[in-house]
Every structure is written in C-alpha cells, then in structure tokens.
Amino acid sequence: MPNQVIYIMGVSGSGKTSIGQLLAAKTGYAFYDADQFHPQSNINKMKAGLPLTDEDRWPWLVNINNFATEKIISTSIIIGCSALKQVYRDLLSKEIEQHCKWIFLKGNYETILGRMEKRADHYMPTSLLQSQFDILEVPTNAIEADIKLLPVQIVEYIISKLNVMQEFGIIGLGVMGKSLSRNLAGKGFSLSLYNRYVPVTEVKIAENFIATHTELSKAKGFEDLAQFVSSLQTPRKILIMLPAGNAVDDTIALLLPHLSVNDILIDAGNSYYKDTEKRTKQLKDAGILFLGIGVSGGEEGALKGPSIMAGGSKEGYDKVKNYLESIAAKDSNQNSCCANMGDNAAGHFVKMVHNGLEYAEMQLLAEVVSILRSTGSYNPGEIALLLKEQFATNLNSYLLEITIEILQKKEGEKWLIDLILDKAGNKGTGSWATIAACELGVPVPTLTAALFARYQSEFLTERKQAAAIYSIQQQSSSIDINTLFNAYGIARIVNHHQGFHLVEAASETNQWNIDLPELARIWTNGCIIRSQLMATLSNSLKNNKRILFQPEMVKEVATHSSALKNIVVFATENHIAAPCFTSAAHYLFSYTQEQSGANIIQAQRDYFGAHTYQRKDDASGKKYHTNWITE
C-alpha cells in the first residue's frame, strides 16, 4: 500500500486539529495543521478580521500540495485543512490524487458555534463561521465523520473507513511465517508483514510475498521496523516467527523502543523454554504482554491449521486468542486446537515435549520398518500396505500416514527410501526434552533413545568402519505381523506416558497448572504427533494423569505386553537395533516391578561416599549408615 496524505477537512471549529492529533497518535503518522503553510500576508489579514480571498488562498494551497508531494515519498501524513471548496481540494491533491484520502468532519452551524464560543486561542473570529458554511461544498469522495461523536469514536470510525491501521503484525517471513500469514489473512484479518532487509539476499520479501498471494491483498509489507509498528492498531499485536535464539532477542531489542505499554508480543518460534522465561521477565518489566507459543504442524499445518500451544499471561492471551484460535486446526468437536497452557514458558515447554515425543514416534516407526525389512520378506511398498491396515485401528496417526506415503514413493524402478542417506538431522529441540527430564528427575528413556539414535546415525563413517570390523550380520527370520503392531502400540503408550509425566513434573515445579487432557486435546489435530491414541488420551487423562494407570491403557498393555517382550527378543536375537522398543519394554519392567536393584546402588553409595540409605523396615525415612568394611 502506497503512502497517503490524509486530509481532515471541515469548517473552522469542527475539530480538525484535535481529531488529526488523535489520529496521528493511533496511526503513528505525523499531523500537520494547514494554517502553518499560510504566507504572512494571509495571517495578518485574518488577524485583522478580514476574510481571505481565493487569490490569497492559491499560494497557501500550493505550499501544502508541495509539502505533501514531498512527504509521501517516504511516509504517510495527516493534514488538517478546511478545504471547503472543491477547487481548493483539487489544488491540494494535484498530481497526488491516488495518495489522497479525505475525511470530512461534519457538524451543523449551532454545534460548531457553541464550541467556538468556548475557545479563545484561535485567531479566526467566530464572526467568520457563517461565511464558512456559506462557501462549504460538501465533498462526494470523503469519509464523513459526525462530530457529535466522542473524539476516540470519530478516530476509530475513520480508521475503520480508511482501513489504514492493520490488526495484526508478523515479523519473519520464512516458511512458517509465510504460512501463518496466509492462514491469518485467509481468515479476513488485516496484516502488516515485516521481513528484515539484507542486501541482495533479502529484498522486498514482504512486498513480493504479498504480491503473489491474493488472500494478502489487504496486507501491508515493510522493511522498516518503525513503519511496521506504526501501521498497527493499538494495543499492537505482533507475532515473531524467527529461528530460535539470538535472532529473537535481537529483534525484541530493536522492537522495544517502538512499542507501548500493553502491546502484545508473541514469540511463535521454537524457542527454548528457559529463553522464554527470561524474555517474559524482561518484557514484563517493559509493560509488554508477552506470549511464548509453540506452533506445530510444519509448513502445511501452519497454512491450513496448526496446533497452537500458548503460554503467557492470561490478559495477553485473551487479547489475541480470536486470531490464534481462528487459524488453528479443529478437533473432532470443531473446537480449536489452540489453548493457553499456563503462565510464562508453559507453551514452549509443552512444544518441546511435543518434539521429544515426535522424535520417539518417528524412531518407533523407523524401527518397525527396520524389523520388517530384516525379515527379507517385504519391500517398502509391501510394508506400506501392512501399515495401511492399521489405519482403522488405534495405531492410526499422522506419522503413520506419511510413512506409508514415503514407503510407496518410487523413483523410476527404485524405492526412493532406499536412495536416502541414513544420516538423520536434528535441530536441538529433541535434546531439550531429555535435558529438561534430566533436570526435573523424570525418566524418559524412550524419548532419549530416539534422540541418541539420531546422534548415532550421524556417525555414519565410523559406523561403516565398525560394521566392517565386526561384521555382525542382521539375521533373517519370520515375524508375526500382529505381534509387531501390538508391540508398537504398547511402545507408543509408554512413550506418551513418559512425555506427559515430564509435562506434569514441569507444571508442578513451575506452578503452571497445565491441564493435561486439554493439552492432549490440542494435540489431536494440526500437530505432527496427532493420532488416534492422542484422541483417546484427551479423555483418559481426565481421570488419571499417569497414562499407565488409565484403565484403557492398563487393558491394552496387559493384553499386549508379551508382544512387546517378543519383539524386543526378536530384535535382539537378530541384531536389529531397536533402542526405542527396547527402552519402552525395560521402562515397563522397571515401572511395574515391586523390587528394583536400587538397594544395591544405595549400598554402594553408602559404602564409598557415606551417602546413607533408608530401610524397608523403617517407614520414618530415617537415614542409616553402615560401616561396610569387613574387619
């Protein structure tokens, strides 16, 4: 959208200056009073109570037109000017017609006379008012504002008619930022889009993006942060979608001087929750309402409906929830897969756990494929068909679906999956969940096994050398498909148990009061780990926070735990690396055993470090120490 000259016109006393100044405050555009462009001769004449002739007015109007013409090269401006005759307005807009907006402050003689009699600081005598009404030619192309309304109402009306102020701002137009922008615009919101300017590589990103998507016709693009901020209605609503880390802090630092108290800032990137904690404090001190939200669903989800895990102040969330909830995916009851999980970093924490679960869900599928392929009986297409049979079961999930499509993909006669290098990348967020679990004292071996499997895959050269040295061959033997999928189901339950335990522990520690079934609900659609299991959990978590205690799950696990056992034995006997399956099985053994080996650990710790131990026959928790050395 080009820069504009917003002329506020009307007879003297109609409120051009006060409305102009208020509009300036709301829009960030500068306000100018036309009177300041009068030649001295005109001012003298008015002071003497003499009416100006049109001959007097031409140089004045030319002055204003020149000024406006120069200004709009770089910015939009507001000019208060009576501009009573069309001929005056023609001169004011000469050669900049497309840039001019007319606001006509409309009021009758009595109303304005009443106001003028209260004013003493203006050099135009009230006796001239009638003459103004006499020459007024009501414009046909103006936005008419009734001056009987309150000034703030007038300005709101003008803004709505001008459509000059945007509702929602987005900073960062990478893949995710663009998708969210299109999603929001498609819901009818007017957006301001900002992308930094980097010579050659990032030039007119926002402008070009807007130009190529029809749903963005109302959006405005910026490369200047101050102009971007000025384009937004207050309190401003700004969403940042940038790579996690310094880019976010740098942008906040640049942004802060332009923001006002109660503006709402949303970090929708994949930020580390401890960074969000720091930023929440920093921005609270500055009076800004800060939200850290996790957005899951990848490029497509962001465009068509992601799962949105918000965190931050309730006040801030309430002011932006109509935007966030309208663009999120819908659950099976058509409720939005968007909710505020709790204060501060709660949103980014659960997003982190989401990604941890995602790692394990992906790895479990990779292990299913590895196990099936090890039998020598199935090619990728055939495995896809086996997976497809699980569509109708509670094993269905988004990741299952895409894995099927992946396995079916061919390149000429070859299966594409066989051409892909088995060296998995990671972006750090998977490790954050394990680190958080380590810090919170929650065992998450299955999430961690998936992380380490990725790390292990990166040492490709080393692995190939080791394979050559050891020649441990995977063995082929047949497998019962039902056993495999039953085991897969149990491993997934164990994985989710660990992930939700981690969320619950963090919620407890940080007093976030996270609603676990609500969390499962917003994960039932839009996000990468959406699944039939998650839909079940969104109900079953209402009655028990520990998944392995839920009757549905107990039944499932009790029925099929031997399947999990058998698959671990199968994988182990055939030298197939199945760290997620294995860790899930042994987690289950640990979790359901009455006696663990930890008494040995306690005795060892007491032996060499005098760390003491508790006794089974003393429920008081008293600490005992033994002098272990046999004399």
Next chain:
Amino acid sequence: MPNQVIYIMGVSGSGKTSIGQLLAAKTGYAFYDADQFHPQSNINKMKAGLPLTDEDRWPWLVNINNFATEKIISTSIIIGCSALKQVYRDLLSKEIEQHCKWIFLKGNYETILGRMEKRADHYMPTSLLQSQFDILEVPTNAIEADIKLLPVQIVEYIISKLNVMQEFGIIGLGVMGKSLSRNLAGKGFSLSLYNRYVPVTEVKIAENFIATHTELSKAKGFEDLAQFVSSLQTPRKILIMLPAGNAVDDTIALLLPHLSVNDILIDAGNSYYKDTEKRTKQLKDAGILFLGIGVSGGEEGALKGPSIMAGGSKEGYDKVKNYLESIAAKDSNQNSCCANMGDNAAGHFVKMVHNGLEYAEMQLLAEVVSILRSTGSYNPGEIALLLKEQFATNLNSYLLEITIEILQKKEGEKWLIDLILDKAGNKGTGSWATIAACELGVPVPTLTAALFARYQSEFLTERKQAAAIYSIQQQSSSIDINTLFNAYGIARIVNHHQGFHLVEAASETNQWNIDLPELARIWTNGCIIRSQLMATLSNSLKNNKRILFQPEMVKEVATHSSALKNIVVFATENHIAAPCFTSAAHYLFSYTQEQSGANIIQAQRDYFGAHTYQRKDDASGKKYHTNWITE
C-alpha cells in the same frame, strides 16, 4: 597457634623498617615502628644529638610492651625496635614472652655506616652509630638474618625460620575437605584450615579438627577469612572444597578482596563444568590462577590417595602439582594418579564423565545381581562368591569388590541388602554427563539408562501401585553364569566407549586437547571407577581413541557379543528390568550396522518440515527435497 609479636631488632640503619614492612606485606600482619612510641622528651633529645639514657628508655619500652600486649589478643603484629640490650628486650616481652619472636638483623659497622651515609631523612645522627655497637648485646634466642642479603631473601629466610607462614590453605572442612587436609598434612605440608563460623552448628570446626589429629600439629585453624589468607605464603595456594554451586561463588566473592595477583585458587569440589568456565574467566580477569579439579575416591580415597583430575592454566598447575601429585593415588608404575587434563574446565568435565560412567558401572552390577536373584538359585552371599571368582579376571574393579562386601554383610540372620530400601539417590552430577552428551551430540544411552534407572527408583510408591495393577511377575529360569559375566564385560566396554567418546568430543569442541590414555591412567587407581579394564584402556587408548575399534576390545566383543545378546533376551523374557545391559546391546547393534533406520527419519522430516535429505548416490552432500504427497 597463638598470635605473635615479631620484634625486628638491630642497630639503627640495619633495615628494621624496610624489612618489617616487607614482612608485613608477605604475612598480612601490621608493622609498627618502635620510634612512634617515644615520649616527646626523648624525640627532642635525639634531635639535639644527645644520646638517650636508660632512664629515658623505660617509659618508651613500657609503651611498646603495653601496645603489643593489647594487640595480640586479636592479631599478630610486627614491631621494628633496636632493642640492643637484653634488659630492654626483657621489658618488651614482659608477661608476653611466649608470644614474642626475635629477629636480629645482623651486619657489621662498615656495612651499616655505608648505608646510613646515604640516608638523610632520619633524625638520628650517624655519629651515634658507634655507641649503638658498643652497647649491643647479641641475643641468644633470636633468628639472625644477614643484612647483606637482598631484602626479599631476608624476608623469605625469616618466614622459613619463623614458620609463621603456612604453605597451603584449605577452605571447607566437610568429609572431603577434612580427608584431603589430613592427607596433605601427612605428607609434611604446613596447612591453614578455614571453616566458616555458624553459631551453634559450626563453631571452631578447624581448631577442633586440628586438635584431634596428630598429623595436623603444624596446621593452623581459622574462622576469619582474612586471617586465614594472611597466614599463607605468597603466592598463596588455596583449595576450596565446598558443595557445588552458590557456596563456591559466595566464597570466591569473599575471598577475592584478600587475594593478590598470581595467587592460586583451586576448586576441588564437584563443580559443574560450565560454572568452572565462568569462574575461570572471572578469576583470570582478577589475575588469579584458577584450577578446577575433580577429586574421586570418596572419603577414604581423599584420605589415602584419590584420583585427581586437574584442569586450568599450566602455570597454576605447575605451582601446586607437588602438593596434588603427592597426595594422589599411585598407578601400577608408582606414578601419581593426578594430571592436568587441559585448560579451563577440562578437569571438572572429565570428573563429570567419571561420575556418569560410575552410575552405569553401578547399575550394571545392580542388574547382574537382579538377574542372578531372579533365578531363585542364589542368596546374596552366594552371589558374592560368584562375583569373587571374577577377581582374577579383567572384570575386577573397585565397584565389584565393594559389591561383594555389601552382599556378604549380614544383620543377625538377615542379609543387610534385603533390608535396604530400593530408592536410589542422586546428586545431579550423573545427569550432567547426559546433558553434556545431549548438547555435544554424542550418544551415551548406557550412561543415561543408569541415570533414568535411579530416577525411576525414586517413584517408589507409584511403582508399587503399578506392580499391583499389572502383576507382571518376573519369571524364574536358570542362567549360565559364564554367559552373564561375559555379557557384563561387553556392556562395560560399551559403557566406557560412550564415556570416552563424550570426553573426546568435548575436548575437540573446547580445544582442551585431553590426553585420553593419560586420563585412563589416572583413573586406574584412587577413583571409584578404577578397574582392570581401565588399566587396559590406559594402554589401548594410545593407539585408538575409540574403544570399540581397539583390537583387544574388538576381540573381546566379537567373542562375547552373543553372550550380551543372550542376557538381554533372558532379562526381557523374564521381565527383569536391565536398561543398562539392553542399551549397551542395542548401542552395539546401532554402532556396527551399516544401514540404520535413519533414512525413514530423514524422509519423515523432509515430508512434514521440508528439512531435506542427502542421497546415497550423491557423495557431494547435496540436499534434496521431495514433494512427497502422492497426487
């Protein structure tokens, strides 16, 4: 040791003031010139060139004696005073004889005359010098210092004779601090020991500790940090042994104002390596040579010979290595199990990995015991006997030895181990190694399995509930003992492989240049993870940094990997939680497989996040993206 008055005596011009001031700087005791205690009448007389009579001197000497008597209630002081006659000295030390030390600055007439002729600022005419020599009565109980030496040499000599300054200071007299103190004192070093004063709970800790151990007869105890610092020879050598965290920072903050450039500060606590990085920077800025050292061996090790993993500046280490190396354990070649691993936090990093390895070594033994007990064939004493048969093999280790003693311990008719609650504690350091591995991208599933096993054991109530719900019974079946121990051996190799990989990755990232065989060497004795395997590694690491690539290990693993496989199958089939064995087996499968399941992961990531992948048929590393959705 009580406070002292150190009288520096000798004729005028012998250098009492300059030596006294230098001694004051070295000791931290205040210096006073006796002349300032003269009555005005004496000063007038000396200015007039008249010699003082003994009648003149008595009030002056009484003044000095009174001053000293009052001062030594709270501190030691130095007084420069000619004190030429024994009768003067008797008066000076009257009723404080036990507190007085006499330093006689000895020089002949010509030497001193030569010096006095160069001085103009003293009110005693040189003509009086001969009279001084005439009345000088050389003391019999003084430390004689030859004034022809350089002042610094004189002061060093005095300090060595006075034995007033201690060599080495220790802050923090907990279990480990006390043990290290006794160890150092037993090696002949003079120590200053500081423990904070806390009303009621920590009173005269150092003093009482010294009083109860004969080897500490030369040690001095303090509750005042300034006095503690003042008691040390410069550059000072101070070792802090406090709980990791804020206590260390607080103490450094209190200590810093009293330290001088080039003093050496050693943090011997179990500090987090990232804290050590911060402190190294902070103290480097203050000109202090800082070392972060890991000390392993528990209370007994600290007393009789720990393994010491130093880190920090070479300059700092060189100044304290005779202390550290003399108290450390000895390896089989009688070399000290103490070495500087590298700059900065290298010492604390390897100590952290030591503890991570320790967790897994302990857990593997706990799993061995769990597996043996599950058979129903062995009681703890019988298991101890089975373990004892491994003494002569390469499975021998300190942890094996203590586990045997633990299993043999009885309380009346009962095995003590059966009375110990199976709820294992942890002090955070075990989690640090996993966190570091997560951050560095190194897979350490076996270390992590041990950590999570401890975490899991803490949820005792939950576990008992789950056991009741699921009633998954461990099954009994017989086991081949040799298979179990062979598997145990392989699992330990895999564990060490992961730990040394982690050290190597950190060394690479931080440019610490850690000498891995040297690290294994200092771990062969004194520390908790000392073992026959470690002794082997101290050699084999010289040829290959990756343990699983070392010919000795390849042979061992190739011979016995099926044993590991069989034990994992046994544990799994019988529902015995064996997370460390299991993770070791599947790590080995992952590490030695040519094809992993990571191609599935890469395809999934590219599908939902456009993260791209590499191809097996393109060695350039080019990134590919596929539009996966089948049209």
